[in-house]
Amino acid sequence: MKTQKLTFKHYLIIGSMLFGMFFGAGNLIFPIHLGQLAGAHWLRAGGGFLLTGTLLPLLGIIAISVTRSSGIYDLARPIGKRYATLFMVLTCATLGPLFATPRTATTPFQIGIASHVSATQEPWFLLAYSLLFFGITYWASRKPTGILDMIGKLLNPAFLILLALIFGLAFSQPLGSARGQAITPAYQGHAFLNGFLQGYNTMDALAALLFGIAVVTAIRGLGQTAPTAIAKTAAKASLMSITLEAAIYLGLIWIGATSLAHFKLSADGGIAFAQIANAFMGMPGEIILAIMATLTCLTTAVGLTTSFSEALHAKFPRISYRSWNRLSCGASFLIANIGLDQIIAWSTPMLMFLYPLAITLIVLAIASPLFQHDPIVYRWTTALTLIPAIFDALGAAPAIITRQGWVQALLSLDVQYLPLAKLGLDWALPALIGLLIGLAWHALRQISRAREYRMNRN
Structure with a gap:
């Protein structure tokens, strides 16, 4: 070409x-x-x-x-x-x-x-x-x-x-x-x-x-x-x-x-x-x-x-x-x-939700040749990033949302169980765990396929 x-x-x-x-x-x-x-x-x-x-x-x-x-x-x-x-x-x-x-x-x-x-x-x-x-x-x-x-x-x-x-x-x-x-x-x-x-x-x-x-x-x-x-x-x-x-x-x-x-x-x-x-x-x-x-x-x-x-x-x-x-x-x-103030106020929770998902997607895409673009790695990492990303969005929402009792309860659990939650980075550890699970799953499947290949040759 x-x-x-x-x-x-x-x-x-x-x-x-x-x-x-x-x-x-x-x-x-x-x-x-x-x-x-x-x-x-x-x-x-x-x-x-x-x-x-x-x-x-x-x-x-x-x-x-x-x-x-x-x-x-x-x-x-x-x-x-x-x-x-x-x-x-x-x-x-x-x-x-x-x-x-x-x-x-x-x-x-x-x-x-x-x-x-x-x-x-x-x-x-x-x-x-x-x-x-x-x-x-x-x-x-x-x-x-x-x-x-x-x-x-x-x-x-x-x-x-x-x-x-x-x-x-x-x-x-x-x-x-x-x-x-x-x-x-x-x-x-x-x-x-x-x-x-x-x-x-x-x-x-x-x-x-x-x-x-x-x-x-x-x-x-x-x-x-x-x-x-x-x-x-x-x-x-x-x-x-x-x-x-x-x-x-x-x-x-x-x-x-x-x-x-x-x-x-x-x-x-x-x-x-x-x-x-x-x-x-x-x-x-x-x-x-x-x-x-x-x-x-x-x-x-x-x-x-x-x-x-x-x-x-x-x-x-x-x-x-x-x-x-x-x-x-x-x-x-x-x-x-x-008005600018209202636009910024309502955009913040959306950014807190989308950015962790975008960051993990970018990292996975660049590293994908190392795991043959296996979707299982993408899915595990994204699945464990999604929940804390939702928590971050709720925590950054305007007061009309954060004052709700059920939101306060969820945010309390977030701070209690997820490290760096107060800093808005509670997604980092779950994303890493999801990545490791996905890579382990991918490695096990590769080993299994290699065994099947050897058995078929024999």
Whole structure:
């Protein structure tokens, strides 16, 4: 099978496309807020954040490449067709019109506009802003083949120029020293683990499983046809994208920590970033930040909408790509007008449920050649991860759910019997036990088959 040899420029364009799709609303505001929460422990917290914010997305792309999956459904299929369908739908809904895509409009609005209008005017301004935002998103995502030019060649350079301006000022005229800043109680003893959990909010590990479709489509459009060549290209381009993202994350976390020298701990990273931009450049700084946030969130919205529509069209082909695209943009517009706080509040339990399942799936997919892709290993690991993941989701739910008596009883059992439950990592030990059981089962079956083979030969 013939395949086109790609140049460094091609890798750079694909990596730029991936960066544009990954780096969105949460990627700006959560690192800043993490830096303020961690204070002097910003580097430890940053290390945990990089695991879930950069390493896991890279491994997600590699998992799709290693297994030669065409998307998230194929990746999860060894666990079972019904599970794969459910996991794909939940992931697509989370990254699509339920949480992530609406957040791409509400976050830049909250950063750049909300503080400059009255409370009575805010809903109307949000309505107009989100209508324009998702109108552009729909126009840009009508044809998935156009995503490479739109994101990689146009919007990304504009965003990086604006971000470089903010970083240049922050490093040349720092607001203070990060070393001596206050540390919130949660980050005094568990800065790394809390940073790890904060990385969930980027949703990038889930996005990596969904964006694999767009990556493969773009690579094929550049002339790559052989599956092995596509896998290698995706891995190389992803590494370039994730490396840049990691550097930006650490810079944002450091800036957040140094900002404590001038500002109190903010309610969220959007407020903190606006304060920092104003401290450096006054009103022009806020304008630059608003433009930067809009650009980066727009690129992510286009990537999410395209991948959402392609994934569901591939699974449910009777519904056209255009129909899924309209659904994504229309529903995202409606949910965006609920407001950023409500979107974040209800997305957290879903992320606490999906992330353990995504992490174990990524690890299993990469390691699958070692156990011949045996479904029994997938199933045992996922089965024992599922229950604590449900507990984590209940524990992170809004008060209207956590106050229920039956929920309190379940959470009490969770803390009592599962290690690391208080830290939101109660799934780790059951997942490991499930993996060991699955591997032992696989080994026993291999031994049994070997014996049968020898007996038949004799």
